[in-house]
Amino acid sequence: MAGLLLAAGSGSRLGWPKALVEFGGERLVDRGVRTLREGGCDPVLVVLGATETEIDGVTTVRNPGWSSGMGSSVRAGLDALPPTVDAVLIALADQPLITPDAVRRLLDTRGEGARAAVATYRGNQRNPVMLGREHWSTVYALAVEDVGARPFLRTYSHLVTPVECQDVSRPDDIDTPEDLERLTGLLEQT
Structure with missing residues (x-):
């Protein structure tokens, strides 16, 4: 299964592109x-936009419309x-x-047969999201502005397998310098 990492944003509230932020000794x-x-x-693909950077061993995808939001x-x-990929995990x-x-x-x-799945944390849907190829056109049509797969997950919830991940993962975002400081503290506790 392919992995797709969305890393195109400018990090306007953070002060620099999130892809380049140092966290735990490595860039995000x-x-x-x-x-x-x-x-x-x-394979693993990375979508870049606000900044260009070298990333070893991945396919980088340039998103010229990155400023319009995550949907692009x-x-x-x-x-x-690639056409041979039949499912993708988006993070x-x-x-x-x-x-x-x-x-x-x-x-x-x-x-186990799921065609779409989403990580949940105490029952709340977050990321990552797994999508079989048959759902890509629907997700594509619904992904606009700063919205990714969320409309698909809500509209077609009967097709989506929830996967509880609270015991192994945390979905916290880094949007501000305070978030970066808080999450760095959490990382140091583990």
Whole structure:
């Protein structure tokens, strides 16, 4: 299954592009790629926009419409997936406490027949999200402005397998310097 890491944002509230933010000794983009790889994703694609950067061993996808929001990154990433890929796991670079264990759990549901799955935390849907190819066109059509797969997950909830990940992962976002400081503290406690 392919991994798709969305890392195109400028980090306007943070002060610099999130992909380049150092967290736990590595850039968020590198941490996200490592998480997807260790979780079992191959190939891994990274959608960039506000900044360009070198990332070893991945396909980078340039999203010229990155400033319009996450929806354009979802669409750019789906467009770039190889035709041999029949499912993708989508993750966000600004959620550095997502673990390879959470990725593996979602991939396991695919092996058990799920065609769409979402990580949940105490019952709340967050990221990452796994989507079989048959759902990509619907997700593509619904991914607009700063909205990714959320409308698909809500509208087609009967098709989506929830996967509880609270015991192995955290979906906290880094949006501000305070978030970065708080999550760095959480990382140091583990």
